[in-house]
Amino acid sequence: MAIWINGNLVPKEDAKISVFDHGLLYGDGVFEGIRVYNRRIFKCKSHIDRLYRSLDALRLTIPYTKVEIEQSMRDGIKADDLKDAYIRLVVTRGDGNLGLHPFQCERANVITIVDSIQLYPPELYEAGLAVITAKRIRNDPRALDPSVKSLNYLNNIMAKIEAIDAGVLEAIMLNTDGYVSECTGDNIFIVKDGTVWTPPVTAGILHGITRQFVLDLCKKLSIPAVEHDMKIEEVRVADEVFLTGTGAELIAVTKVDHMIIGSGKRGPITAKLNQAFRDTVETNAPED
Ligand code: PMP
Secondary structure (H helix, E strand, O other), X not given: OEEEEXXXXXXXXXXXXXXXXXXXXXXXXXXXXXXXXXXXXXXXXXXXXXXXXXXXXXXXXXXOOHHHHHHHHHHHHHHHOOOOEEEEEEEEOOEOOOOXXXXXXXXXXXXXXXXOOOOOOOHHHHHOEEEEEOOOOOOOOOOOOOOOOEOOOHHHHHHHHHXXXXXXXXXXEEOOOOOEEEEOOOEEEEEEOOEEEEOOHHHOOOOOHHHHHHHHHHHHOOOOEEEOOOOHHHHHOOOEEEEEEOOOEEEEEEEEOOEEOOOOOOOHHHHHHHHHHHHHHHHHOOOO
């Protein structure tokens, strides 16, 4: 496996950074997770744009253009000769001293890892996931904005631990106002009376690339869709619930806390969107 690190493709064993890197010491950095379908980088431009928005939010600059970052991914895919892959872009503040001062780090470390994909078990896409509502609330955007995909994921990890303790794979997180925000690694949608509904970006969420793609699919398929604040009680009595994310794609949720959702199986609108998603990425995954 070849890893692109600061402009060079090197074997995995040689892809190393310093213990003084502020990504390690303080979670000071950003990342992206991206899928490759049939050698096409799904929503490549959107992911690179989001990476640069996260960098700007943290006042982190890198010595590479968006074109060079895209090329790093294409080089990695070619080197490993992968048809389908998962790409992780990582940018850290770089090597500094043991103090917090971010601008004493001389140069960001920029890493592109092209790996194979690990997915939820296929049977879960039919049966649906069970999830819980986490007690841990999602970061307040005034403290650390969830729209910044930073290397500091402890807020999500603490909620994920609650999910694991409860014997499920995901947890819904509420925001400081008590509304639903998102899950630890996925955005959330519900379906009620034929309308698809997802929390707005003002609820304090990551602006999921898959979320936007699914909203665009709804438009294409003439399925009404709204972005509106949502209470957890509304999730529990929804006809359908599903999650979206780069890894999960689009997966049904059939149990929230103690409540069975709808018929207890993947619902018809979720199935329709799932099929449209798969058809699109398998035939010609959009790179915009
Ligand atoms: N929310 C969080 C907290 C995430 O980490 C992710 C990405 N795994 C998502 C939502 C989904 O975003 P995307 O569709 O861009 O992968």
